[in-house]
Amino acid sequence: MKTTKNKTKKEREKMTTKKTQKLIDKKGIRLDGRKLDELRPVKMQVGVLPNADGSAYLEQGRNKILVGVYGPKEAHPRHIARQDRAVIQCRYHMAPFSVDERKSPAPSRRDVELSKVIREALEPAVFLEYYPRTSIQVYIEILQADGGTRCAGITAAALALADAGIPMRDLVVACAAGKADGKIALDLMDTEDKVGDADVPVAFMPNLNAITLLQMDGNLSIDEFETAVNMALEGCKKLYVHQKEALKSKYITVEEAKEE
């Protein structure tokens, strides 16, 4: 019931925010000054949590996301263990203070669904078969939300998994494209998502040309959908560069420190 409320809340804002509010001006410039195919500024850092086996912190626009990875370790409860591979246990969770109106810390139905689709977006990347009967725990905390948190969460979670030294086929990187003011735009921020007409989050493994998460809500023709997916994938490729930089920079700093 709670989530229905949450979902409807978004729906409500969608309906009440004046349609007259221009999201994109005549020159194709958005409310925050971005072009249609421009990402928000991003910041990524790995190894930020001393206790976790792997961790990452990511900012994308005003999104602030922290991910901690534990494992592979013995699976609990025992019945979730698989004989031929590791399982990923994933929790997507929003801090009560992450949004305008306090969000109850209890998991909403939205959180349950997102935890599932994020897990399924990460699974294809990890060599789960290397660690039978174990569990890899991925904890995603949204400290501040500004639209596109599931994608930012995936991008950060992949970094944390890599930081934990878990063997992976590729990093997973995610980005959404959507439709606002009748135009397809990349990486929707909160207002664009709420007032806009559609949202298409995509997760991607660039080296394998593999799409591991795809959702959509709103209303798009097949042509618009194809444009949105292509735009989201371009966004993913740009974020992928930042991801690799973030991983490298952890070790580069260490080496420099040694030389001194």
Next chain:
Amino acid sequence: MTSDIVVNVKKKRITDILANGKRTDGRGLTEYREIQIESGVIERAEGSARVRLGKTEILVGVKVGTGTPFADVPDKGVLTVNAELVPLASPDFEPGPPGEKAVELARVVDRGIRESKAIDLEKLCLESGKLVFVVFVDVYVLNHDGNLIDASTMAALAALLNTKMFKYTVKEGAIVKKPGYNPLPIVNYPVSVTFAKIGNKLILDTGLDEEQVMDARLTMTMDKDGNICAMQKGGGSGYFTKEEIFDAAKIALKKTAELRKLVVKG
């Protein structure tokens, strides 16, 4: 849960047969199992429908109640979708609050109805800001033999089309029933198709065996104008390529139109 070893054996067999363009039960890759739709099966509910998709069986009941609208949309009725994986439907279902499978099922069905604006919610307002109709769509899985999403979407649409609302007048903020019924204002017909990827093949309407071995799953819900209104990738640890997804959208356009004809008569 069938053991991992049995699943691996099954997977090999199903994949081998698929490589020759066939399926274990003889169907074509995009062919649905026999679909039976019965409406009005629960007299106590304002609307109901039972859909059988092969051996998968879904019952959807619609109840209409009243409640207060959300503060920011004072002139619109409220839609709530819930799904129950009833323990009698499968040895894998257990009693208790809805797990992630049930939550996902409910939310995918909800997204299709909501985003296609299938129900004209503005017509469900009784008194602005105070009293509106609340439409409860409850999806009840009675037998699980694969493809719960498509069967549930169809059953939900059939049940909504079957929903009758009593006539009423509003007196001093309360409802007074009058004799007779009106249909629920349904203005769009969202229908979903769910693809499964096994090996490098995409198939539609998976049976339980196929679902256990699939690499990934992709649902596309389309409205009556052939626009996409909801999409969900899930199931398994596999992925899709962009080309596979774009091909799937074209198949979905055709297939949803076919299925819609079965649910929406005339």
